[in-house]
Amino acid sequence: NAGVTQTPKFQVLKTGQSMTLQCAQDMNHEYMSWYRQDPGMGLRLIHYSVGAGITDQGEVPNGYNVSRSTTEDFPLRLLSAAPSQTSVYFCASSYGGGYTFGSGTRLTVV
Amino acid sequence: QQPVQSPQAVILREGEDAVINCSSSKALYSVHWYRQKHGEAPVFLMILLKGGEQKGHEKISASFNEKKQQSSLYLTASQLSYSGTYFCGTEAPNSGYALNFGKGTSLLVTP
Numbered sequence: 421n422a423g424v425t426q427t428p429k430f431q432v433l434k435t436g437q438s439m440t441l442q443c444a445q446d447m448n449h450e451y452m453s454w455y456r457q458d459p460g461m462g463l464r465l466i467h468y469s470v471g472a473g474i475t476d477q478g479e480v481p482n483g484y485n486v487s488r489s490t491t492e493d494f495p496l497r498l499l500s501a502a503p504s505q506t507s508v509y510f511c512a513s514s515y516g517g518g519y520t521f522g523s524g525t526r527l528t529v530v
Numbered sequence: 531q532q533p534v535q536s537p538q539a540v541i542l543r544e545g546e547d548a549v550i551n552c553s554s555s556k557a558l559y560s561v562h563w564y565r566q567k568h569g570e571a572p573v574f575l576m577i578l579l580k581g582g583e584q585k586g587h588e589k590i591s592a593s594f595n596e597k598k599q600q601s602s603l604y605l606t607a608s609q610l611s612y613s614g615t616y617f618c619g620t621e622a623p624n625s626g627y628a629l630n631f632g633k634g635t636s637l638l639v640t641p
Contacts, residue, residue: 451626451628463617464532468626470626510572516627517577518564518576519562521573
């Protein structure tokens with residue numbers, strides 16, 4: 421099992437560009453979440469999903485969209501990148517116990 | 531709303547004990563604890579469900595008082611490998627199993 425796979429690992433965007441951060445899990449987990457991690461701020465919840473076709477907003481959803489068309493995939497879209505979105509992004513999944521995190525995507529917006 | 535963790539940072543000598551606290555202003559269904567090493571992803575340590583149970587993982591244990599909406603992580607006889615940042619994640623009822631994490635507690639164990 422690969423667990424939770426995030427791509428890309430690193431990305432540099434120009435202000436105003438859009439992109440999709442990919443997240444895939446092969447554990448048949450129903451629950452998936454996206455977090456951003458900034459120095460001194462901990463992990464902040466962006467969006468989450470309780471199953472295919474069902475998503476909801478977290479604490480900091482502005483500027484991000486998600487969809488969950490399959491159990492395995494939960495992509496995060498940045499609509500128009502801003503420097504404030506420079507961060508490390510983690511995707512995580514769970515069956516209802518502890519969450520398994522992906523290795524993260526380090527995004528820099530210039 | 532993010533739960534509040536204390537202390538923000540702690541330095542221990544190998545073999546010493548530490549307690550990390552997590553409190554929430556909201557009613558909780560469960561509390562998770564994770565450890566993150568520098569440059570790596572958070573790793574799940576344990577989950578405590580509503581009911582005030584205490585769980586253990588090696589020499590690391592935790593308690594959950596749902597009436598006070600508080601949890602504590604106990605690290606006994608600390609080892610160098612315990613160094614890292616510890617996060618509590620709280621689950622509120624009807625939250626879709628999504629967790630809100632605290633800002634973390636940085637733990638450094640020295641020889």
